[in-house]
Amino acid sequence: MTNPLPLGSTIGILGGGQLGRMLSVAASRLGLRCHIFEPGADPPAGHVAYEVTTAGYDDTDAIAAFAQSVDVITYEFENVPADALDALESLTPIRPARNALATSQDRLVEKQFIADLGLSVAPFAVVDDLESLEAAIQIIGPHGIIKTRRFGYDGKGQVRISEGSDLAGALEQITSAPAILEGLVAFDREISVIAARSTSGAIACFDPGQNVHVDGILSTTTVPALVSDDVRSRAIDAAQRILEALDYVGVLGVELFVAGDDILVNEIAPRVHNSGHWTQNGCVVDQFEQHIRAVAGWPLGSPERHSDVVMTNLIGAEIDTVAQLSNESGLGIHVYGKADTKPGRKMGHINRVVS
Numbered sequence: 001m002t003n004p005l006p007l008g009s010t011i012g013i014l015g016g017g018q019l020g021r022m023l024s025v026a027a028s029r030l031g032l033r034c035h036i037f038e039p040g041a042d043p044p045a046g047h048v049a050y051e052v053t054t055a056g057y058d059d060t061d062a063i064a065a066f067a068q069s070v071d072v073i074t075y076e077f078e079n080v081p082a083d084a085l086d087a088l089e090s091l092t093p094i095r096p097a098r099n100a101l102a103t104s105q106d107r108l109v110e111k112q113f114i115a116d117l118g119l120s121v122a123p124f125a126v127v128d129d130l131e132s133l134e135a136a137i138q139i140i141g142p143h144g145i146i147k148t149r150r151f152g153y154d155g156k157g158q159v160r161i162s163e164g165s166d167l168a169g170a171l172e173q174i175t176s177a178p179a180i181l182e183g184l185v186a187f188d189r190e191i192s193v194i195a196a197r198s199t200s201g202a203i204a205c206f207d208p209g210q211n212v213h214v215d216g217i218l219s220t221t222t223v224p225a226l227v228s229d230d231v232r233s234r235a236i237d238a239a240q241r242i243l244e245a246l247d248y249v250g251v252l253g254v255e256l257f258v259a260g261d262d263i264l265v266n267e268i269a270p271r272v273h274n275s276g277h278w279t280q281n282g283c284v285v286d287q288f289e290q291h292i293r294a295v296a297g298w299p300l301g302s303p304e305r306h307s308d309v310v311m312t313n314l315i316g317a318e319i320d321t322v323a324q325l326s327n328e329s330g331l332g333i334h335v336y337g338k339a340d341t342k343p344g345r346k347m348g349h350i351n352r353v354v355s
């Protein structure tokens with residue numbers, strides 16, 4: 001058990017997007033400060049954090065100064081270069097620890113790790129070139145998704161293939177990066193479990209939410225998910241096993257496919273997750289506060305849900321409807337303060353409290 005960080009301590013966050021912003025707000029409510037490290041100018045988290053460092057991950061002086069100015073380091077962004085992590089870790093603890101990043105950064109490593117825990121995943125095979133893609137199709141079948149092993153998010157770095165697809169063209173679309181071929185899962189629904197583990201090993205899981213994606217981007221999360229008690233408890237059990245196997249500290253998102261009575265783990269995110277935003281208006285302690293409590297060595301809050309919620313992302317120009325939406329009762333509005341509105345960009349979200 002680690003000593004809890006005292007009030008006034010500083011949490012360093014790698015990444016200054018909306019997740020860092022909402023983590024900073026939660027930390028400040030608890031009397032803790034956040035220092036954001038972000039290469040891009042004017043990050044959304046910078047509007048609400050105590051301090052911001054604007055520097056690249058290759059700026060060794062800035063990295064060292066950042067690490068020395070904070071009591072613990074966490075992240076809202078998984079693709080932090082290994083050299084930067086080495087330098088940070090030599091000065092200040094990183095929570096969740098590096099093994100969680102190493103596992104989730106690479107889809108192949110992630111899938112093997114999950115399968116080794118005895119949990120089901122979609123069938124997969126390695127794709128390095130046309131020859132291995134053809135071999136993978138022999139194993140998986142012609143209908144699947146080629147997914148890059150690294151740097152994929154919001155459906156990026158993915159190409160669907162079926163019988164007669166131009167395979168060389170598909171590989172070109174993912175710039176011939178190392179990839180896997182995943183078999184298509186005929187799922188009934190997608191759900192996710194937002195799970196947390198403290199420095200003392202206590203675990204708290206929020207109720208699974210049901211997710212709808214449009215064009216590979218999360219559109220809505222609805223709680224409770226329309227699943228049986230058995231599916232719900234097996235999904236939570238899967239998340240607990242992943243947390244324990246990683247000796248994890250912090251909040252972790254686990255995305256699952258539900259197909260009949262089967263559940264398959266799609267992917268894990270070692271951070272707060274878009275599909276956990278509903279907790280801001282559905283629980284007394286939301287996922288952001290829960291993550292801050294965990295990385296600060298504090299006890300976890302109760303994950304109990306006091307309301308049913310539908311979370312809807314505001315993508316691109318949908319953010320312009322906020323003034324109109326603010327007339328509606330029972331609506332939690334969360335705007336990220338991004339300077340530029342772009343198609344496909346997550347600009348904010350709303351939580352409709354339905355009971």
Ligand code: AMP
Nearest residue numbers: 122145154155182183184185213216267
């Ligand atoms: P991912 O980036 O892996 O989370 O994929 C984004 C979305 O694509 C998922 O949430 C699903 O809606 C869909 N998808 C991904 N993998 C599969 C699969 N193997 N079978 C069917 N749909 C998938």
